[in-house]
Amino acid sequence: MKDCTYYQELISRLIDRELSPEEGEELRAHAETCEDCRAVYTAFSALSSLVSEELVDPPAELRENVMATIRRGEMKKKNKTRKHTWRIVSVAACAVLVVGVGALTLPRLLRAGSAKSAAPQAAYSVMEAPAQADRAAGSAESEEAVENEYSIFNSAVSDSFAAPATETTMSESDMIAQAMEAAEEPESVAEIVDVTGQGRGQAIAALLVGTQGDLPAGVSPDRRFLLRFDRDGVSSQVLISVYGERVFFISLSGEQSDMVLSDYSWSALRAKIYN
Amino acid sequence: MSEEQILAIVRRVLDGDVNAFEDLVRLFEKNVYNIALRLSGDREDALDISQEAFLKAYRSLHTFRGDSRFSVWLYRIVSNTAMDYLRTRARRAEDSLTVENEQGEQSERELPDESMSPESLYDRKLTREALRRGLLSLPEDQRKILLLREIEGFSYEEIGNILSLESGTVKSRIFRARKKLCEFLASDGNISAPPSSRNTRGGETP
16 A cells, blocks of 8 residues: 555655646545544645745846846957957967057057047947048049949948947947057057968858958958957957058957958058057 | 746847846746845845856856756856855855854754644744844755745756756755754744654654
């Protein structure tokens, strides 16, 4: 004969609706004759409602804190270095040109050639008004030519150009703004590594091209550089691809690479790198 | 909210819509918080555990493959986070906890007061406090499993999935947790003691 512990385990499962019809029948037959097990059923049921009732409301700060942390993280993520890009840097260590920053190289490198301020909005000037910037920089390229270059950007990127207030735009502008802020801090370190013709650099660039559809497809750039800078202990990298006189900046820092066509011409950039 | 609707939100988050994650938090925060609260017995700890669990869920959302309900996946994270947290806390404040545990165990070992009033539950506040202590008196694995069952209403199979346990283990552990909790509350005078568990309590190990 089965003891009451056996039936009480069935009672526990009855409450959880984990009982087969046969077991249910067996339990019912036993409970008819066993007062103790009926008491156990009452106790377990009371307990079950006791535990599941009276849930308290979580404090509002739970959700607030979670979302604030996530949103902060999304901004920072843009500035974190990917491991594989770090490897390229070490592989390419032979060709390192360390560039002193201060207010010199990096701001000019990333800032539009226009006289716009260094405020965060300046980032937009790189993306939003390349034509203006080009004119200001005295580039020979016409406004129309620059427009055409934009048309090769994928929709995600061009959408963000069209709507600078959205978060998507923030990702690109944020990267540049961060770079500029970093450059203005004396303790920031910037490094430019020539990775032209290097297998790994090309593999990653090819991957990026495949994802973005941005760069001239199937065409190797004339030169390729990795630009690295540190800010608040977070490393960021930008891949610079040079096609003729055209220079593309791709942030390698976010989950998705952000792409910016700079108004910088190769001759101007070369002067900065090799001066 | 249906599972399809939840999956749609998950997809939006994965597509980069950070704000959609807030919908997921809103959806699960109450149960997650209450499980954490009853696991830890402390509001501050419950808040920390819940926040940490949601952040981990956000960071590893891309690993969710949809081969279980989303909540099963989520509570696996909640469970692990809570256990890590409680272990760290135990190490951090070993002394103060030992006192609490000893008290809990002491009252657990007391023979139930036979003159206790039967059936009905006492004043709600007293009951809630007794429940809190009763849950804390349970071994961690029993406490966790009971809460997953009672608060989130998971099936044994899902609980097995969350905690990596055979469903046979799940059912016996839930049963043991219920028995123990009943005994604790009975000795505390909050619930009528199940007669047979009184008889069997001698053979129990804490």
